[in-house]
Amino acid sequence: MADRSNLLSVKKKNVEKKVEDKDKEKEKSLKKSKKPVNKTPQQEEKTVAGGQPDDAAAAATAAAGEAAEGANAEGNGDYQPIELPPFEIVSGERMSLFYFKFQFRNVEYSSGRNKTLLCYRVDTAGGSTEPLTGYMEDEHTTAHAEEAFFQQVLTNPSLDCDVTWYVSSSPCVACAEKLTHVLRQRKKLRLRILCSRLLQWEEPEIREGLRALNSAGCKLQIMKPSDFQLVWDTYVDKEAENFAAWEDCKENYEFYEEKLSEILQFP
Numbered sequence: 001m002a003d004r005s006n007l008l009s010v011k012k013k014n015v016e017k018k019v020e021d022k023d024k025e026k027e028k029s030l031k032k033s034k035k036p037v038n039k040t041p042q043q044e045e046k047t048v049a050g051g052q053p054d055d056a057a058a059a060a061t062a063a064a065g066e067a068a069e070g071a072n073a074e075g076n077g078d079y080q081p082i083e084l085p086p087f088e089i090v091s092g093e094r095m096s097l098f099y100f101k102f103q104f105r106n107v108e109y110s111s112g113r114n115k116t117l118l119c120y121r122v123d124t125a126g127g128s129t130e131p132l133t134g135y136m137e138d139e140h141t142t143a144h145a146e147e148a149f150f151q152q153v154l155t156n157p158s159l160d161c162d163v164t165w166y167v168s169s170s171p172c173v174a175c176a177e178k179l180t181h182v183l184r185q186r187k188k189l190r191l192r193i194l195c196s197r198l199l200q201w202e203e204p205e206i207r208e209g210l211r212a213l214n215s216a217g218c219k220l221q222i223m224k225p226s227d228f229q230l231v232w233d234t235y236v237d238k239e240a241e242n243f244a245a246w247e248d249c250k251e252n253y254e255f256y257e258e259k260l261s262e263i264l265q266f267p
Contacts, residue, residue, distance in 0.1 A: 094237040095119075095135050103168040104228065106196045106252040113197075117168040118145040119235040120153065125160035125188075135235050146175040150182060160188040166223060166231050170195040176209030183216040192219040194227055198256050198263075207263045214264050222256045225249050 095117060103117045115137050122132040134153070138145040145167075154163065170193070171179060183191060200206050214220055223231075225245050232243040 093134050094235055095137065097236060097238055097241065099137070100232065100236045100238075104196045104223075104231065105246060106223065106249065106256065108197075108252065108255065113168065115168065116145045118149060119166040119231055120149060121164045122154060123162045123164075125162075133234065144172065144175050146171055147178055154189075157186050158188065162190045163192070165191070165193045166227060166235070167193060167195050169197045169199040170201075170206075170210065170220070171213070172199060173205045173209045176206075176213045179218065180209075180212045180216045183213075183218060190217070192221070194221045194223045195256070195260075196223045196228075198222075198259055201256075201259050201263065210260075210263055220260060220264065222253055222260055224253050224257075 099115070099117060103113055103115050105113075107113075117135060117137045119135045120133065132153070136145045136148060136153075138148065143151060146165075149165075154161070179191070183189060198206075210220060228245060228249065229243050232238060
């Protein structure tokens with residue numbers, strides 16, 4: 001009898017273990033099915049475009065379910081990664097007062113100033129048309145403001161014109177290279193760039209890029225106090241406020257002017 005009781009006890013434990021294992025597998029399967037699948041915008045577009053109308057409705061329902069699950073996860077302190085689209089190039093006639101005061105300030109160390117603001121003036125040869133003016137801004141976009149200018153504003157490669165830019169910082173390495181290429185291709189284009197600050201001017205590749213840009217015919221200059229006044233009057237939505245130069249405006253201009261002179265004269 002004792003042996004029989006032991007045998008029954010062992011069998012009972014084995015059955016309980018199998019049931020427990022099945023429950024665990026079921027729980028894992030449920031968790032796996034609830035796990036959100038991160039898709040790129042391109043993948044989502046293909047899914048909707050390739051499916052039937054019922055598929056689109058199902059995709060919308062699934063997206064709503066994933067959003068609800070994401071909200072629940074966030075409430076539990078479990079944050080899911082979100083893929084954000086790239087920032088777009090913003091353009092117009094006048095920039096905000098805040099952007100000018102922050103982004104155009106010619107400080108030596110520009111921490112947090114990660115936008116490029118570009119104010120432009122295009123004068124056609126002979127002055128047959130009114131100058132074209134406006135501004136553009138970027139923030140880590142796929143195309144920087146310097147490149148976007150030729151994609152959105154000056155699209156005619158054969159136009160005979162003088163272009164003047166007032167930029168919050170000098171071009172990065174990639175933009176300097178692209179601008180050098182543009183100037184060598186467009187023989188009727190004359191470009192003058194006035195910079196509020198020099199971007200990472202101590203880096204060898206930056207210095208080399210600025211020298212190549214200068215050699216291609218671009219006139220590189222540093223914005224002086226009167227240039228900030230001009231940008232304020234022409235490109236800033238200032239309402240009734242008057243321009244007041246910051247305390248170290250002239251001092252910082254002289255500092256950057258000296259650095260730019262050194263870069264363009266010495267390799």
